[in-house]
Amino acid sequence: MVSTIQNTDVKQKDADLAVVVAVTTRAVFESADDDGGDVYGVGVAFPLLQALHKVNERLLEESPAESLLFDVILITTDDEQQQQCSRITGSTRHYGLEVSRFCFSSQEDFTESLLKNNVQLFLTTDRNEALRASQNGVLSALLDQQLASCPSEQLRVMISGDAVLRPDTDPVPAGQKGAQSFSTQLGQMRQKFGIFNSPLSIVLVTLHGGRESCGDALRTLRSRGVSVDEAHCLAGAPRGPILSVLRSHFLLCDVVSCLEE
Incomplete structure (x- = not known):
């Protein structure tokens, strides 16, 4: 089963012109050492989301009517994280991340959520997920630990x-x-x-x-x-x-x- 929640804190992008990028929640937030708090720690993809936001920010500075923007989706396939829906949305709000939608699906049908949301690039730290998405026609890229040291301003x-x-x-x-x-x-x-x-x-x-x-x-x-x-x-x-x-x-x-x- 696939479910999608719209983030009402963020202005939604033009569905026909935006560049849709899906990132797995486990790459954005660190939940391995779960202390039971209200907010997750940041994961390796955190600088990536900040950099995507910076591009959008600068594009809108150049032209407030710009529609060619990155539209970011967080996709969750972990059963334990799916039970923490409010914590995921709350963590996104806490860090001020520009995420338009939250998608929750099982490992078996996560590619369905990618296709349903017209995802143009899927980013994950799981090699098998990247391969499966690619084999189903979704452009994918594998993220690694070096990503944590990448710049957030560019x-x-x-x-x-x-x-x-x-x-x-x-x-x-x-x-x-x-x-x-x-x-x-x-x-x-x-x-x-x-x-x-x-x-x-x-x-x-x-x-x-x-x-x-x-x-x-x-x-x-x-x-x-x-x-x-x-x-x-x-x-x-x-x-x-x-x-x-x-x-x-x-x-x-x-x-x-x-x-x-």
């Missing part, structure tokens, strides 16, 4: 150049379409800010191939209206060191194999 999105260059097939997989659509929307958002002091930074990382592959990925993204702030070509080198320095909030990739690495 959203940093990493795009896989290898995925960008993956040849189109007929028909194009839903996940690949989702990645292209999402990156295009990011590009539209990024164009609304100047070169400096932008609340949104797009980083391209090409794991394999040389400078030619990186250049091809850049040209492909530009053809979609996406200009990147940084581009890194690893040419087969280990990605761990550079990723820890770049401190991106998530890796945007359009294929299940990215989640299986």
Whole structure:
């Protein structure tokens, strides 16, 4: 069973134009060491939600009528957390998080809630959840513990150049379409800010191939209206060191194999 609760404390976004991002509650709030209090502690995804809010805030400063905004949903699949509905909503209010809706579902049917809410990006710390959502056509990204050290004043999105260059097939997989659509929307958002002091930074990382592959990925993204702030070509080198320095909030990739690495 899937249930959705609207957050009346937040002005609802335009359903047709907003970019819907769903984040699991367990990634946003830390409930492992539950002390029984009224408010959960903050989880690894807390800086991510703050960064998403900062982008929205700056977009509305540029144009109060702006409709291309991030619309954040918290999705709960843990039975124990579902019994703490009021604590989840209260914690969101306590920290001033801009969350439009709260979705509660079982592990078996959480993908139904993603599709029902037209989620364009699903973020979770659970690899199996990310894979299942991706296999059902929902663009997904896996969050890790390094996210806790990411900036909260700027959203940093990493795009896989290898995925960008993956040849189109007929028909194009839903996940690949989702990645292209999402990156295009990011590009539209990024164009609304100047070169400096932008609340949104797009980083391209090409794991394999040389400078030619990186250049091809850049040209492909530009053809979609996406200009990147940084581009890194690893040419087969280990990605761990550079990723820890770049401190991106998530890796945007359009294929299940990215989640299986």
